[in-house]
Amino acid sequence: MIELRGIKKNFGDKQVLRGIDAVFLPGKMNMIIGSSGSGKTVLMKCIVGLLTPDEGEVLYNGKDFTKLKYTEKRKLRQELGMLFQYSALFDSISVEDNVAFPLRLFTDTPEEKILERVNFCLAKVNLEKVNKLLPDEISGGMKKRVGIARAISLNPKYLFCDEPNSGLDPITSTVIDKLIKEITVDFGTTTIINTHDLNSVLEHGENIIFLHKGLKEWQGNAAEIRDTNNESLNEFIYASEMMREARGRNFK
Amino acid sequence: MRIIYNLGAYVLLLRNTFTKPEKARIYWKRFIFEANAIGVESLGIVAIISLFTGGVTTINTAYQIVSALVKPSIIGAIVSDTNILEFSPTITCLVLAGKVGSNIATELGSMRVSEQIDALEVMGVNSAGYLIFPKIIAAVVVIPMLILISMGLSIYGGWFMGKATGIVTSNDFITGARSTFRTYTFIFAMIKSYSFSFIIASVSSYQGYHAGGSSLEVGRASTRAVVYSCVLILFADVILAKLLL
Ligand SMILES: Nc1ncnc2c1ncn2[C@@H]1O[C@H](COP(=O)(O)OP(=O)(O)OP(=O)(O)O)[C@@H](O)[C@H]1O
Numbered sequence: 001m002i003e004l005r006g007i008k009k010n011f012g013d014k015q016v017l018r019g020i021d022a023v024f025l026p027g028k029m030n031m032i033i034g035s036s037g038s039g040k041t042v043l044m045k046c047i048v049g050l051l052t053p054d055e056g057e058v059l060y061n062g063k064d065f066t067k068l069k070y071t072e073k074r075k076l077r078q079e080l081g082m083l084f085q086y087s088a089l090f091d092s093i094s095v096e097d098n099v100a101f102p103l104r105l106f107t108d109t110p111e112e113k114i115l116e117r118v119n120f121c122l123a124k125v126n127l128e129k130v131n132k133l134l135p136d137e138i139s140g141g142m143k144k145r146v147g148i149a150r151a152i153s154l155n156p157k158y159l160f161c162d163e164p165n166s167g168l169d170p171i172t173s174t175v176i177d178k179l180i181k182e183i184t185v186d187f188g189t190t191t192i193i194n195t196h197d198l199n200s201v202l203e204h205g206e207n208i209i210f211l212h213k214g215l216k217e218w219q220g221n222a223a224e225i226r227d228t229n230n231e232s233l234n235e236f237i238y239a240s241e242m243m244r245e246a247r248g249r250n251f252k
Numbered sequence: 253m254r255i256i257y258n259l260g261a262y263v264l265l266l267r268n269t270f271t272k273p274e275k276a277r278i279y280w281k282r283f284i285f286e287a288n289a290i291g292v293e294s295l296g297i298v299a300i301i302s303l304f305t306g307g308v309t310t311i312n313t314a315y316q317i318v319s320a321l322v323k324p325s326i327i328g329a330i331v332s333d334t335n336i337l338e339f340s341p342t343i344t345c346l347v348l349a350g351k352v353g354s355n356i357a358t359e360l361g362s363m364r365v366s367e368q369i370d371a372l373e374v375m376g377v378n379s380a381g382y383l384i385f386p387k388i389i390a391a392v393v394v395i396p397m398l399i400l401i402s403m404g405l406s407i408y409g410g411w412f413m414g415k416a417t418g419i420v421t422s423n424d425f426i427t428g429a430r431s432t433f434r435t436y437t438f439i440f441a442m443i444k445s446y447s448f449s450f451i452i453a454s455v456s457s458y459q460g461y462h463a464g465g466s467s468l469e470v471g472r473a474s475t476r477a478v479v480y481s482c483v484l485i486l487f488a489d490v491i492l493a494k495l496l497l
């Protein structure tokens with residue numbers, strides 16, 4: 001379980017996060033939604049410790065991440081997988097080496113077992129025959145999937161996905177959503193997903209946090225989000241004609 | 253203010269680089285890779301520069317000493333001495349600051365911009381140690397070797413030029429070069445080499461590691477890496493000469 005208490009983050013005099021409280025549960029699809037620039041990435045980076053919040057606490061099972069010692073942080077981070085918005089694969093090494101990277105660095109697993117694990121993770125994201133290719137030689141959607149494979153290679157307890165399906169076609173996008181869902185349920189990971197993809201929000205959102213103007217404007221699940229009275233949230237969800245029509249037909 | 257800030261950040265980065273190590277096996281692989289990138293791939297340029305500098309020093313020295321009173325072997329002495337003492341370490345390192353320095357800064361800078369460094373950090377890797385430590389060690393091991401080669405080649409270049417143009421005979425040149433050789437000169441030159449190598453690798457790593465958000469910034473970081481390395485090398489050159497000679 002991850003708990004946030006009063007997270008604030010400014011860049012210069014620009015207030016991006018103005019006091020966020022939230023709880024993210026294990027085995028659930030926790031989602032952070034909000035329009036572009038609302039601070040989703042900044043919040044996620046605060047949670048994983050890439051940014052230090054100006055104020056507030058990030059509690060992993062009750063322990064404040066920002067106050068951990070180096071070795072404790074390092075240990076916690078090995079239980080943590082992250083998919084970056086632009087994949088952030090190591091571009092000088094092959095797909096296989098990318099996925100094997102954490103295994104080689106943090107475990108003493110023999111090489112053949114590592115390759116077995118790599119193939120298992122790659123199969124999980126429906127990738128085959130790309131082991132020896134460099135990240136530059138595969139498509140954006142494939143990079144995302146390699147990114148997920150790398151994030152799950154050490155069986156993380158916490159999985160962070162920053163816009164896992166932005167820039168993907170609808171089919172690949174649903175495949176990736178299903179995959180994350182499967183990993184979350186199978187391994188009971190605490191999964192946090194940044195997204196503005198309404199399909200995945202409505203289909204998989206179990207604990208949704210809506211960021212607006214630096215605050216948590218709304219929290220709930222996919223069923224609740226359809227009938228919300230919250231104005232900004234409604235604006236966000238029903239921005240498109242199609243969604244408004246769909247609402248008329250199905251939701252009400 | 254800016255200087256103090258940068259100096260502090262630089263020292264902090266170095267501390268992170270040299271503490272909190274990862275597994276030795278991982279470092280060994282990275283070291284071999286970096287040694288190859290820094291050393292082997294710079295052999296060509298170092299060889300060309302050394303041969304030419306050596307040759308030119310012979311011509312210049314002969315031009316400056318136009319007196320029948322001076323023995324021609326003096327040319328051999330001056331050529332070998334200046335090349336060992338100054339030209340080989342300094343010129344080689346200035347050129348390598350351009351080649352190796354910009355390489356290091358660009359590599360780290362683009363890793364920063366594409367969030368690869370963040371990805372390392374999230375995994376729990378000490379990114380400074382993992383990325384920079386092997387670079388600095390490789391530079392400090394390999395660049396002095398390049399400089400040794402450069403010393404040899406520049407003296408050879410000087411000797412060859414003397415012989416080819418008839419400025420100084422082979423025998424005179426060698427006699428002169430032998431007469432002036434002092435171990436201390438050589439040791440001093442090696443001290444310079446180690447210092448310069450450290451400057452190149454650490455300053456360029458610092459610039460790349462802390463590159464700003466855009467690809468434009470990566471280019472700027474790479475330029476700064478070269479400029480600062482060069483200036484610091486010349487600075488260190490003066491200070492070391494004053495202290496140790
Ligand atoms: N390093 C930084 N320095 C200054 N400002 C920043 C920095 N990082 C983010 N910001 C600002 O914080 C705000 C939130 O950015 P963030 O990347 O978190 O948005 P986001 O919700 O992830 O958007 P998107 O959906 O487009 O990815 C933006 O206005 C951005 O300008």
Ligand SMILES: [Mg+2]
Nearest residue numbers: 040041085162
């Ligand atoms: Mg974002």
